[in-house]
Amino acid sequence: xxxxxxxxxxxxxxxxxxxxxxxxxxxxxxxxxxxxxxxxxxxxxxxxxxxxxxxxxxxxxxxxxxxxxxxxxxxxxxxxxxxxxxxxxxxxxxxxxxxxxxxxxxxxxxxxxxxxxxxxxxxxxxxxxxxxxxxxxxxxxxxxxxxxxxxxxxxxxxxxxxxxxxxxxxxxxxxxxxxxxxxxxxxxxxxxxxxxxxxxxxxxxxxxxxxxxxxxxxxxxxxxxxxxxxxxxxxxxxxxxxxxxxxxxxxxxxxxxxxxxxxxxxxxxxxxxxxxxxx
Numbered sequence: 064x065x066x067x068x069x070x071x072x073x074x075x076x077x078x079x080x081x082x083x084x085x086x087x088x089x090x091x092x093x094x095x096x097x098x099x100x101x102x103x104x105x106x107x108x109x110x111x112x113x114x115x116x117x118x119x120x121x122x123x124x125x126x127x128x129x130x131x132x133x134x135x136x137x138x139x140x141x142x143x144x145x146x147x148x149x150x151x152x153x154x155x156x157x158x159x160x161x162x163x164x165x166x167x168x169x170x171x172x173x174x175x176x177x178x179x180x181x182x183x184x185x186x187x188x189x190x191x192x193x194x195x196x197x198x199x200x201x202x203x204x205x206x207x208x209x210x211x212x213x214x215x216x217x218x219x220x221x222x223x224x225x226x227x228x229x230x231x232x233x234x235x236x237x238x239x240x241x242x243x244x245x246x247x248x249x250x251x252x253x254x255x256x257x258x259x260x261x262x263x264x265x266x267x268x269x270x271x272x273x274x275x276x277x278x279x280x281x282x283x284x285x286x287x288x289x290x291x292x293x294x295x296x297x298x299x300x301x302x303x304x305x306x307x308x309x310x311x312x313x314x315x316x317x318x319x320x321x322x323x324x325x326x327x328x329x330x331x332x333x334x335x336x337x338x339x340x341x342x
Contacts, residue, residue, distance in 0.1 A: 071097075075104035087211055096334065102124055107227045116198060117224050123191040124267065130184040137161065137177050137180055160256065195220060208314050210323040213279025213286075218271045225268045229319050235312035244267055244308040269307070276306035286310065 071094070079102070080093050097103040109117070132152070141152060144164045151157045166174060199216035201206040208219035232238050239245045242265065247258035262269070282289040286306055315329050318334040 069103065070108050071103050071105050072104040107231055109224065109227060113224050113227075116220070119191065119194055119198070120221050120224070121267065123195060123217075124186060126184055126188050126191070128183060130188065133177050133181045133184065137174065138175075139182070140164070140166070140174055154246050167330055203311060204318055207317055207321070207323055211279070211327075212282035212312070212313065212324065213275045213277075213310070213315065215275070218275045219314075221268050221271050223318075224313075225265050226315070226318070232315065232319075235315055238315040239308045239310055242272070242311055244269065244272070244304065261340075272307040273303055276310045277303060279310055280306050285332075 076094065076097065078095060080089070081281070082089075093203060094103070101257045124294070138149075138152060141161055143162065144166070146152070146160060146164065148157050152161060154210060159242060161174070162178075164174070199209065199220040202223055204223045205216065205219040208214050208222060209216065214222075223276065226232075226241075229238075232241065237243070238286070240263075243261045243263035245261060247255040247261050248263070250284070280287045286309060290302050290306045293305055296304075313331065316331060317323065320327070320330065322330055
């Protein structure tokens with residue numbers, strides 16, 4: 064009908080009103096005032112196609128979690144019989160041992176049902192993996208991000224779909240804050256107190272970044288050096304989150320400057336090379 068829909072940040076809109084009385088007429092007047100003054104805190108919203116592509120990633124993730132639960136149950140059955148093979152249980156030799164374990168009738172029934180469910184999930188997840196890979200390679204931004212070691216089709220596509228237009232972020236720190244990868248702060252009286260990460264933003268992408276960072280620190284020399292140095296001073300979990308934050312900021316600059324890996328490493332490490340063009 065020719066109308067343009069804007070979605071605003073409810074917390075910032077509410078913060079713009081100092082009075083404690085709230086009702087619809089006053090809220091409408093406040094929104095109109097913010098629009099007229101150019102202060103309306105508009106937020107980015109994904110398109111219909113982007114929302115649908117997110118559903119692909121989330122659906123696959125949910126099925127993978129179910130498969131992990133089924134595998135854990137099978138591992139538990141094997142361990143009760145003294146078989147501890149961890150990942151090797153899913154090799155051909157390991158599965159042969161699992162199927163031949165002497166179990167009582169109901170434990171045997173449980174094993175067969177779990178194996179059947181795992182097989183069904185494998186069949187459902189396989190085409191979803193292909194769809195994610197295909198979508199990532201067709202997406203120019205995702206292809207660029209996949210040049211970074213440790214970042215595959217899933218993480219690159221999720222980052223692209225979640226961040227949208229990265230031009231709305233002026234600094235890498237804003238990206239880290241948007242993804243909930245910066246610490247909570249309780250500072251007062253000149254004394255700084257930092258807590259755990261805020262965990263705001265998209266939890267799914269944050270999880271993918273932490274997983275991708277664990278691969279990246281093994282393949283990327285710069286990230287590995289920073290990760291090992293931090294491990295000497297902090298807990299390993301803290302070092303993983305810091306690596307994920309560093310990775311997220313790097314991916315942001317790759318999109319912002321249209322620069323692939325490894326060139327982005329030289330760009331971000333050189334103070335003489337601007338990360339953002341003058342335009």
